Amino acid sequence: MAHDKEPFPAHLNSRWLHYFSQALDAGSIRTASDRLDVEPSVISRQIRQLEQALGVTLVERHGRGVRATEAGGILLDFYRERDVAEQTLLGQLAELDGLQRGHISLAISEGYSDRLMSGVMNDFCARHPQLTVEMNLANVNDVVRQVYEGQAHIGIAYAPRLTPGIESVVSVHQPLCAIVHPGHPLTRLPQPLALDATLEWPLGLVGHGYGIRQLIDAAAIISKRHFHASLVSNSLATLKQYVSSGDGVTFIGRVALLHELRRGQLVALEIDHPVFQEAEAHVIVRRQRPLSPAAKQLLREIVDLWPFGERERVDW
Amino acid sequence: MAHDKEPFPAHLNSRWLHYFSQALDAGSIRTASDRLDVEPSVISRQIRQLEQALGVTLVERHGRGVRATEAGGILLDFYRERDVAEQTLLGQLAELDGLQRGHISLAISEGYSDRLMSGVMNDFCARHPQLTVEMNLANVNDVVRQVYEGQAHIGIAYAPRLTPGIESVVSVHQPLCAIVHPGHPLTRLPQPLALDATLEWPLGLVGHGYGIRQLIDAAAIISKRHFHASLVSNSLATLKQYVSSGDGVTFIGRVALLHELRRGQLVALEIDHPVFQEAEAHVIVRRQRPLSPAAKQLLREIVDLWPFGERERVDW
DNA sequence: GGTTAGTGTTGCTTAAAAAGCAACATCCGA
DNA sequence: TCGGATGTTGCTTTTTAAGCAACACTAACC
Numbered sequence: 284m285a286h287d288k289e290p291f292p293a294h295l296n297s298r299w300l301h302y303f304s305q306a307l308d309a310g311s312i313r314t315a316s317d318r319l320d321v322e323p324s325v326i327s328r329q330i331r332q333l334e335q336a337l338g339v340t341l342v343e344r345h346g347r348g349v350r351a352t353e354a355g356g357i358l359l360d361f362y363r364e365r366d367v368a369e370q371t372l373l374g375q376l377a378e379l380d381g382l383q384r385g386h387i388s389l390a391i392s393e394g395y396s397d398r399l400m401s402g403v404m405n406d407f408c409a410r411h412p413q414l415t416v417e418m419n420l421a422n423v424n425d426v427v428r429q430v431y432e433g434q435a436h437i438g439i440a441y442a443p444r445l446t447p448g449i450e451s452v453v454s455v456h457q458p459l460c461a462i463v464h465p466g467h468p469l470t471r472l473p474q475p476l477a478l479d480a481t482l483e484w485p486l487g488l489v490g491h492g493y494g495i496r497q498l499i500d501a502a503a504i505i506s507k508r509h510f511h512a513s514l515v516s517n518s519l520a521t522l523k524q525y526v527s528s529g530d531g532v533t534f535i536g537r538v539a540l541l542h543e544l545r546r547g548q549l550v551a552l553e554i555d556h557p558v559f560q561e562a563e564a565h566v567i568v569r570r571q572r573p574l575s576p577a578a579k580q581l582l583r584e585i586v587d588l589w590p591f592g593e594r595e596r597v598d599w
Numbered sequence: 600m601a602h603d604k605e606p607f608p609a610h611l612n613s614r615w616l617h618y619f620s621q622a623l624d625a626g627s628i629r630t631a632s633d634r635l636d637v638e639p640s641v642i643s644r645q646i647r648q649l650e651q652a653l654g655v656t657l658v659e660r661h662g663r664g665v666r667a668t669e670a671g672g673i674l675l676d677f678y679r680e681r682d683v684a685e686q687t688l689l690g691q692l693a694e695l696d697g698l699q700r701g702h703i704s705l706a707i708s709e710g711y712s713d714r715l716m717s718g719v720m721n722d723f724c725a726r727h728p729q730l731t732v733e734m735n736l737a738n739v740n741d742v743v744r745q746v747y748e749g750q751a752h753i754g755i756a757y758a759p760r761l762t763p764g765i766e767s768v769v770s771v772h773q774p775l776c777a778i779v780h781p782g783h784p785l786t787r788l789p790q791p792l793a794l795d796a797t798l799e800w801p802l803g804l805v806g807h808g809y810g811i812r813q814l815i816d817a818a819a820i821i822s823k824r825h826f827h828a829s830l831v832s833n834s835l836a837t838l839k840q841y842v843s844s845g846d847g848v849t850f851i852g853r854v855a856l857l858h859e860l861r862r863g864q865l866v867a868l869e870i871d872h873p874v875f876q877e878a879e880a881h882v883i884v885r886r887q888r889p890l891s892p893a894a895k896q897l898l899r900e901i902v903d904l905w906p907f908g909e910r911e912r913v914d915w
Numbered sequence: 916g917g918t919t920a921g922t923g924t925t926g927c928t929t930a931a932a933a934a935g936c937a938a939c940a941t942c943c944g945a
Numbered sequence: 946t947c948g949g950a951t952g953t954t955g956c957t958t959t960t961t962a963a964g965c966a967a968c969a970c971t972a973a974c975c
Binding site: 627628629639640642643644647660661662663664665763764 | 921922923924925942943
């Protein structure tokens with residue numbers, strides 16, 4: 284290139300503008316240098332650099348102090364506006380730090396939303412009205428995927444596939460239970476139920492690839508049994524309807540159908556099998572993802588006020 | 600101070616923001632470093648400095664590239680807006696450099712405005728419609744003062760007091776003439792007129808302190824004559840009226856009353872005296888004042904198309 | 916499951932920019 | 946005319962940014 288310097292550079296050095304504005308505010312370079320506690324030569328040089336970078340004369344070096352030229356006035360106005368915009372930005376960031384602003388996205392497994400809502404979210408949202416909280420209901424796999432891909436900050440899932448990249452913040456034992464309608468013959472057997480007893484009834488199961496299904500498959504392998512699914516669905520609602528309208532059996536954690544249990548529409552029977560007992564619900568986040576202050580706070584409250592049973596393990 | 604760093608600094612370093620935005624645009628620090636042809640460590644460090652200065656995490660260091668956190672997104676939006684504002688500013692400055700915008704203030708002695716208007720200003724204003732040209736008519740002293748105080752960029756004055764701090768860009772001989780009405784007895788005397796001849800008639804003069812008056816006083820001293828002013832006024836219009844309605848005489852440069860001369864309302868008689876012949880009109884500016892490009896261009900055109908007589912001296 | 920190319924990061928050195936210092940030229944008012 | 950004050954210029958020292966190489970780690974790939 285023939286010229287190293289473009290007539291107008293891509294960016295204005297903030298230091299240049301600072302000294303420039305200070306000098307013009309003070310009226311002279313020397314008084315500005317006194318205020319800023321720097322040498323006058325520094326300010327003089329920086330202003331000159333700014334002028335050279337812009338290719339325009341900005342100040343009149345007027346024996347008694349400095350005054351802005353027309354271009355200097357324009358630049359000064361620009362800098363003023365830019366400064367208030369910057370202050371506004373800093374305010375926004377401060378608000379974000381003080382939970383005044385922000386957006387939190389939750390991905391929640393089926394069955395956890397209402398407990399979460401009544402236990403934590405109502406209070407949290409009331410205390411932070413400026414915050415936008417998005418609750419995205421999804422099946423277990425989607426919860427994990429959304430958290431992994433960053434679409435959701437926090438995920439709540441029952442028996443999620445804990446891949447690397449997904450970090451479990453808190454988990455709780457929530458045994459996988461056999462779900463049947465209240466009048467089902469299984470309810471009359473001694474509790475906890477033997478696994479084999481359930482296999483005599485038609486099964487409704489979630490599809491392969493789901494955490495629950497993996498547990499069930501694992502139990503089948505360990506117990507050397509074969510589980511034949513009469514119905515496969517990725518919707519818990521479908522499975523609930525399935526068992527409530529017939530003598531079928533499905534396996535779901537208790538918290539996923541607290542409503543139905545409380546109303547007596549369904550009953551949950553614990554199963555005497557280690558794999559089923561080991562089932563856990565997890566609050567998950569993306570590994571090493573820096574959460575926004577708001578998300579961090581909500582996560583903290585979810586863990587503290589954990590509404591899904593006794594806390595089992597907390598990585599905090 | 601306990602803490603050297605405030606939670607939110609007064610100013611955002613432009614370099615930080617630049618690297619920050621580039622890295623996020625590129626999706627990874629390394630690709631950004633390739634584009635900008637700098638080391639990745641530089642970008643990494645600058646972003647970290649920005650984060651520390653703000654006290655907020657801005658990017659997710661995500662094994663495969665970087666992504667913006669919520670705060671980072673806000674900052675990024677801010678920077679985008681700031682960048683377009685900056686480009687707009689640079690455009691304004693460029694326009695100003697191309698005479699597209701700007702404000703020029705002229706201070707003009709009585710009598711010069713119409714010649715200037717028809718000779719230069721009409722054309723200039725037509726060619727630069729975005730330009731604002733302010734023509735401030737004033738008496739000679741005020742012209743000098745306005746130029747000196749920076750209220751006017753360019754001054755045009757007849758026989759101004761050339762103090763230090765005022766620089767004459769171009770000057771032209773414009774003999775100070777005796778002004779009388781067409782039927783005045785002086786018009787029948789041989790030309791150029793002897794100075795003594797004029798003294799026999801009542802005189803109308805400008806006040807002391809005016810350049811014209813200084814010339815007249817100087818002539819009086821050299822010629823060992825005493826000039827008694829029957830009328831003293833700081834307004835040329837008054838003096839014109841004075842001589843046109845009686846047999847009085849005044850001393851004014853020819854160009855200041857071209858209208859009246861052309862219409863035959865007044866006549867200008869040259870005077871055979873070196874001081875009167877030496878009278879000059881000047882185009883003046885503030886010494887060492889950096890004129891805006893627009894003002895500079897107008898000044899150049901005024902000098903080039905000089906409409907007030909033959910150019911005598913040009914300091915260009 | 917190990918491998919591998921790619922990412923961001925960290926010590927260290929080198930280059931560049933800013934700041935400090937003293938002296939200077941200039942302007943302005945008394 | 947003088948004296949205080951202003952902006953400026955060489956020069957040095959200090960601070961900051963940039964370059965370089967090696968590292969730790971992730972994520973995809975065979």
